[in-house]
Amino acid sequence: MSRRFACLSLTLWLGGLFGCATSIQAQTTFLGPTPYLSAADRPAGFSSGTVLVEDFEDGIVDPLLTINGSVIGPGGLADSVDADDGAIDGSGTNGRSAFSGGSADVSFSAPFPTSAGMVWTDGGTPTDVTFEAFGPTGTSLGTHGPFTLGDSNNSGGTSEDRFFGAQDTGGISRIRITHTSGGYEVDHITWSDGSGQPADLQLAIGSSATTAVTGGSVVYDISYICSSGDGPKARGAKADPGGVLCADSAFVDVSVPANAQFRSAGSSAGWTCTPDTTAGSVCRNVLGDLAFDEPGQIQFAVQVNSSVPNGTSTLSASATIAATATPGLTDPDSSNNSDSLNLPLQIAVVAVGPDIIPTLDQLGLVALGALLLIAMWAHRRSL
Numbered sequence: 001m002s003r004r005f006a007c008l009s010l011t012l013w014l015g016g017l018f019g020c021a022t023s024i025q026a027q028t029t030f031l032g033p034t035p036y037l038s039a040a041d042r043p044a045g046f047s048s049g050t051v052l053v054e055d056f057e058d059g060i061v062d063p064l065l066t067i068n069g070s071v072i073g074p075g076g077l078a079d080s081v082d083a084d085d086g087a088i089d090g091s092g093t094n095g096r097s098a099f100s101g102g103s104a105d106v107s108f109s110a111p112f113p114t115s116a117g118m119v120w121t122d123g124g125t126p127t128d129v130t131f132e133a134f135g136p137t138g139t140s141l142g143t144h145g146p147f148t149l150g151d152s153n154n155s156g157g158t159s160e161d162r163f164f165g166a167q168d169t170g171g172i173s174r175i176r177i178t179h180t181s182g183g184y185e186v187d188h189i190t191w192s193d194g195s196g197q198p199a200d201l202q203l204a205i206g207s208s209a210t211t212a213v214t215g216g217s218v219v220y221d222i223s224y225i226c227s228s229g230d231g232p233k234a235r236g237a238k239a240d241p242g243g244v245l246c247a248d249s250a251f252v253d254v255s256v257p258a259n260a261q262f263r264s265a266g267s268s269a270g271w272t273c274t275p276d277t278t279a280g281s282v283c284r285n286v287l288g289d290l291a292f293d294e295p296g297q298i299q300f301a302v303q304v305n306s307s308v309p310n311g312t313s314t315l316s317a318s319a320t321i322a323a324t325a326t327p328g329l330t331d332p333d334s335s336n337n338s339d340s341l342n343l344p345l346q347i348a349v350v351a352v353g354p355d356i357i358p359t360l361d362q363l364g365l366v367a368l369g370a371l372l373l374i375a376m377w378a379h380r381r382s383l
């Protein structure tokens with residue numbers, strides 16, 4: 001890894017967690033309804049980052065949430081998630097939940113989570129339950145359902161309890177459950193930390209060459225990392241944190257520099273260029289999934305054209321790294337996902353053989369010989 005790259009890593013981590021901007025179109029994924037007796041039943045893949053759960057057992061609603069229900073229990077008709085009363089025993093009566101007469105609405109404070117859900121624990125008789133999520137501006141991200149749930153019993157039974165969730169990398173400001181019968185009882189409001197686990201993709205392009213020469217080749221070294229902010233670790237070190245995916249299906253794109261074309265010799269395997277290998281084409285190398293803090297490097301080589309337009313003085317290459325957005329992970333700085341390198345471009349001196357073009361001296365000799373012949377001819381005519 002180049003020294004320049006190491007500096008980039010540190011600067012980026014210090015740059016803060018909330019500057020991520022992405023042009024990737026977010027899509028909403030809905031989860032559930034799935035049986036839920038404890039937090040261990042949260043669907044796998046709900047979020048790769050920190051997950052928060054409000055189980056209401058302290059009787060206080062987390063200040064990051066706004067919920068239209070009231071905390072009830074323990075006792076009475078309370079219908080908590082089963083494990084909250086200390087035992088998974090088919091009853092949630094001795095735990096706490098949130099109850100409302102109208103739809104179960106939960107709003108989140110910014111920065112908004114990218115994964116959010118809750119557990120439906122009770123309604124009226126079997127009822128048709130619909131889950132809905134809303135984006136950062138309050139626009140609905142879609143509804144999920146209806147699903148017919150319920151056991152016709154309001155006394156705390158838990159086999160009917162179901163988790164509903166949504167994921168959207170653009171952020172979720174609110175989730176809502178509506179159903180067609182009875183009051184609403186929900187529990188385990190579950191959401192990803194809105195700031196996200198930092199997963200900072202970074203790329204730097206360099207070369208051992210300090211200049212490019214027409215007709216010659218240049219090999220670029222492209223260094224990359226998906227950083228947790230803790231600094232790079234040696235290859236083979238345990239991924240941080242906990243082997244969790246840092247970048248999903250990452251890839252590097254390089255634009256073939258003007259006045260050059262891609263050259264497979266000297267390049268790493270795996271480059272695919274579109275539409276071809278000439279200047280202006282984009283060549284992609286799919287890296288696949290990246291673990292946290294494990295740096296890598298690939299090579300990209302070009303052949304510089306033998307002739308270039310007058311006035312051309314640099315060879316400019318640029319590269320970008322990107323990955324599929326993952327709920328719970330945040331790239332805190334997208335500006336370090338691209339880099340470019342401008343090398344001074346020298347015009348190669350073209351060697352000229354003496355047998356191809358007569359030199360001025362040779363021309364002079366030829367002219368002199370001709371003059372001598374004319375002089376001799378004139379001399380003989382005059383005799």
Ligand SMILES: [Ca+2]
Binds near residue numbers: 082090092
């Ligand atoms: Ca229980």
Ligand SMILES: [Ca+2]
Binds near residue numbers: 056057080096188
């Ligand atoms: Ca509870």
Ligand SMILES: [Ca+2]
Binds near residue numbers: 079156159161
């Ligand atoms: Ca229940």
Ligand SMILES: [Ca+2]
Binds near residue numbers: 200202332335
């Ligand atoms: Ca980045």
